[in-house]
Amino acid sequence: MRIEVKELGFVYSPKSPFEKVALDDITFTVNEGDTLGIVGSTGSGKSTLCRHFNALIRVQRGEITVGEIRLHAKKVDLKTLRKNVGMLFQFPEYQLFADTVKKDVEFGPLNFGFSAEEADAAAREALELVGLDFDEVASKSPFELSGGQMRRAAIAGVLASRPSVLVLDEPTAGLDPRGKREILELVTALKAGVTGTVIIISHNMDEIAEFCNRVVVLENGKLLADTTPDELFNRSDIVERTELDYPHTVKIKRLLAEKGVFIDSSALNADELSAAIAGRFKA
Amino acid sequence: MNEEKSDACGKETAPLPEKENDFTTELPSGTGTPSDNAPVIKAEGVTYSYRSGEQVSRGVTGVSVEIYPGEFVVILGRNGSGKSTLAKLLNGFLVPDEGVVTVNGTDTADDDKIFKVRSEVGMVFQNPDNQMVASVIESDVAFGPENLGVPREEIETRITEALEIVGMESYRKGSPNRLSGGQKQRIAIAAILAMRPEVIILDESTAMLDPKGRREIMETILKLKNEKGMAVVLITHYMDEAIGADKIYLMCDGEAIASGSPREVFSNEEAVRLAGLELPVAARVSLNLKKAGLDVGFALTDEELAEEICALK
Numbered sequence: 001m002r003i004e005v006k007e008l009g010f011v012y013s014p015k016s017p018f019e020k021v022a023l024d025d026i027t028f029t030v031n032e033g034d035t036l037g038i039v040g041s042t043g044s045g046k047s048t049l050c051r052h053f054n055a056l057i058r059v060q061r062g063e064i065t066v067g068e069i070r071l072h073a074k075k076v077d078l079k080t081l082r083k084n085v086g087m088l089f090q091f092p093e094y095q096l097f098a099d100t101v102k103k104d105v106e107f108g109p110l111n112f113g114f115s116a117e118e119a120d121a122a123a124r125e126a127l128e129l130v131g132l133d134f135d136e137v138a139s140k141s142p143f144e145l146s147g148g149q150m151r152r153a154a155i156a157g158v159l160a161s162r163p164s165v166l167v168l169d170e171p172t173a174g175l176d177p178r179g180k181r182e183i184l185e186l187v188t189a190l191k192a193g194v195t196g197t198v199i200i201i202s203h204n205m206d207e208i209a210e211f212c213n214r215v216v217v218l219e220n221g222k223l224l225a226d227t228t229p230d231e232l233f234n235r236s237d238i239v240e241r242t243e244l245d246y247p248h249t250v251k252i253k254r255l256l257a258e259k260g261v262f263i264d265s266s267a268l269n270a271d272e273l274s275a276a277i278a279g280r281f282k283a
Numbered sequence: 284m285n286e287e288k289s290d291a292c293g294k295e296t297a298p299l300p301e302k303e304n305d306f307t308t309e310l311p312s313g314t315g316t317p318s319d320n321a322p323v324i325k326a327e328g329v330t331y332s333y334r335s336g337e338q339v340s341r342g343v344t345g346v347s348v349e350i351y352p353g354e355f356v357v358i359l360g361r362n363g364s365g366k367s368t369l370a371k372l373l374n375g376f377l378v379p380d381e382g383v384v385t386v387n388g389t390d391t392a393d394d395d396k397i398f399k400v401r402s403e404v405g406m407v408f409q410n411p412d413n414q415m416v417a418s419v420i421e422s423d424v425a426f427g428p429e430n431l432g433v434p435r436e437e438i439e440t441r442i443t444e445a446l447e448i449v450g451m452e453s454y455r456k457g458s459p460n461r462l463s464g465g466q467k468q469r470i471a472i473a474a475i476l477a478m479r480p481e482v483i484i485l486d487e488s489t490a491m492l493d494p495k496g497r498r499e500i501m502e503t504i505l506k507l508k509n510e511k512g513m514a515v516v517l518i519t520h521y522m523d524e525a526i527g528a529d530k531i532y533l534m535c536d537g538e539a540i541a542s543g544s545p546r547e548v549f550s551n552e553e554a555v556r557l558a559g560l561e562l563p564v565a566a567r568v569s570l571n572l573k574k575a576g577l578d579v580g581f582a583l584t585d586e587e588l589a590e591e592i593c594a595l596k
Contacts, residue, residue: 042463042493091491147362174409174490176361176520177561203493206564245494248564248585255589270564274571281577281595 001067001084001164001197003030003053009061010048010221022048024221026062030165035191035198037208037229040218041243046201047090049218050167053199054085066165083112086163086195090170092154096142101127101153102134104142108161119160126156129194130186148179155186159194166195170202184211209233209247209268217242230266249273321388323481323514324350324373324404329382331368342368343537345382350482353512355504357525359548360534361559369534370486370518374404387481402431405475409487411467415459420451420470423459427478438477445473448511449503465496469503476507482514483507489519497524522549522563526583533558550581 010023022045030036038046051057052064055071055078064071069081089095098104102123109119127134130152137145142153151171158166168187172180184207191198202208208215209229217225217232219242225232233239233250246254249270253263265276326349331342343365350356350373360366371377372384375391384391386400408414417423421442428438446452449469459467468488475483485504489497501524507513517524525531531548533541533555541547541554549555549566562570565588572579577595582588 041495176559177522178361178559181561243495251585252565252568252588255585256592259589259593261589261593270567271571273564274568274575277568277592278572278575278577281592282575 002032002065003067003165003197004065005029005049005052005062006064007062008049008052008059008064010045010052010057011060012048014060022221026218026221026223028216028223028226030197030199032196034214035187035200035212037212037215038199038201038218039203039205039208039215039242039244040224043220044218044242045221046218047169048221050087050169050199050201053165053167054082054087056087079112083161084163085165085167086158086161087167088155088158088169088171090173092158093142093147093150096150096154096157099141100139101132101142101145102138104153105157105160108157112161122160122162123156126160127153129159129190130156131182132156148175148182151175151179151183152186155183159190163195165197165199166190167199168201171200172202172204172207180207187211205233205245205247206249209249217244229268233268320352322349322351324348324384324386326369326372326379326384327382329369329372329379329384331372331377331379333368341365341537342377343372343534346532346534346537346539347382348373348532348539350514350516352481352514353508354514354529355508355527356514356516357528357531358516358518358534359520359522359525359531359558359560361520364534364558365537366518366520366534367486368537369532370406370484370516373482373484373516374406375400376406402478403480404482404484405478405480406484406486407468407471407475407488409490411464411471411488411491414471414474415467418458418460420446420457420459421455423470424474424477427474431478441477441479442473445476448476448506449473450499463496464492465499468492468496468500472500472503472507480513482516484516484518486518487520488517489521489524497521501527520560522560526563533560535559545583546581549583 006027008023008026012020012022026049040046048057052059053066055076059072066081066085069077096104098107105123105126106119109122114122124134132149132152142150145153172183175183187198200212212229215227215229215232216223217238224242225238233246239246247268249268256263263276263280267273267276327347329346330344333340333342346369358366358369372379375397378392386403389396389400391400415423416426424442424445425438428441446455449472451466451469451473459470489500504515504517508515526545528545531542531545532539533548535558540557541551549562555562563583565582565585569579569582569588569591579591582591
């Protein structure tokens with residue numbers, strides 16, 4: 001599903017002493033099949049932007065079109081929109097609420113008008129997708145699960161409504177390295193079959209480098225860049241001014257270049273970089 | 284196992300000892316070699332299990348730890364490895380089922396002396412929002428010393444000092460609500476510092492922060508160690524944060540499966556793999572290159588790796 005954002009602006013508490021411009025004249029397009037990273041320092045407007053995508057925040061100025069749905073229209077079919085745009089907030093495990101995992105995961109589908117059987121099937125499928133054993137966890141309290149499992153259960157809750165766009169606000173924050181990798185691999189697997197389009201907010205440039213095909217950079221509510229990770233990390237002006245980090249692979253390549261060793265490769269993960277370096281020195 | 288591996292690594296990089304010196308001088312050195320003194324915290328063969336009804340789940344098994352004055356110690360491990368349990372045992376939050384934990388010689392199992400133990404070992408937790416008790420920052424920092432019965436004038440001095448070291452003195456009269464996560468965590472650290480502990484334990488205090496917040500906390504830790512000579516224990520699953528440590532305990536399934544300097548622990552591939560952690564990118568690349576038959580020594584940081592590679596020319 002395609003998302004078009006045109007000249008989007010947003011002001012918190014307008015016309016009050018606390019007035020704050022959160023978004024200013026943002027224009028970009030998310031194509032079907034994209035894994036789009038949204039980066040920028042804290043307070044740059046990333047979350048405000050994403051909350052527009054399923055109309056948790058109504059459009060104040062500008063236009064957003066999600067598939068066929070025009071969010072800037074007077075009347076928006078919220079039910080269809082929210083079924084199609086699944087949103088996972090930061091630390092989603094804090095949003096689990098029901099007394100069993102099954103009820104928690106079924107909550108969305110039931111609200112979107114699935115029948116009891118359909119919701120049950122959807123919950124089963126979603127839990128399997130995130131790698132939890134339905135029979136084992138279904139009747140457990142979500143609070144008996146481990147941290148990583150809770151996050152998976154929360155993701156299952158979003159997936160159960162079968163969204164075609166998945167918006168993830170820092171999906172790996174606070175997880176250990178293996179938990180992180182599991183979530184990111186899950187997202188990659190979901191993209192292959194379930195949700196065509198994924199939008200990820202992240203502070204972790206190693207993740208952006210490895211998993212996203214496109215990235216937009218926000219700074220103080222303005223769109224600073226709409227590019228690919230590889231291009232972005234070549235733009236030291238942007239990276240440094242927004243206090244983003246470089247992925248380690250890029251740092252290593254830059255350090256080597258300073259010393260006169262040029263690695264001609266767009267490798268953004270450790271193994272590819274190793275191969276590129278080995279190739280250069282063995283030749 | 285640990286020793287063997289680090290030796291093997293040492294042989295390949297002939298100038299290793301020198302390098303290690305280089306590395307430690309990068310992080311300004313603390314209060315001399317800690318091993319001359321007695322440890323502030325000593326845990327010997329500590330075991331602890333959680334019980335709820337019939338269910339018993341293991342926290343830690345047979346772990347021994349020594350924390351010396353002025354040391355920066357990292358307890359590293361994935362979620363559920365027992366690292367937080369270990370942290371809570373170190374200041375008497377939990378009392379071991381087996382084994383003994385002493386703080387300056389005082390047994391943490393001694394109920395009468397628990398306040399002494401807690402005033403000597405302070406703890407900062409994961410979620411910065413859960414640790415604020417007051418609506419004005421200076422009152423938040425004053426909360427600890429007030430409870431210890433410190434006189435008012437003295438408290439004022441302590442607030443100033445504590446906020447200065449975490450770099451938040453200009454926020455003194457402000458409210459904690461509008462602070463970033465990193466700033467809130469620094470206030471939480473100041474609130475502990477105001478009680479003048481000898482050791483500060485940070486239990487995953489960087490896990491919920493963005494990279495900038497994490498950097499702020501890491502800088503604060505080094506300042507505490509270098510300027511105040513305090514011992515700092517950081518519980519984390521980020522290997523990056525452990526690179527500057529004096530000593531690492533690597534936890535896995537409730538046991539400390541490796542310990543030593545970052546170089547010793549990280550070059551122990553087997554232990555790192557068992558613990559389910561990911562090596563820093565530089566370390567991974569250096570190991571890959573060695574496997575590919577290049578003469579590259581084990582590198583911890585991006586800078587070290589770049590130097591190793593340039594030496595190939």
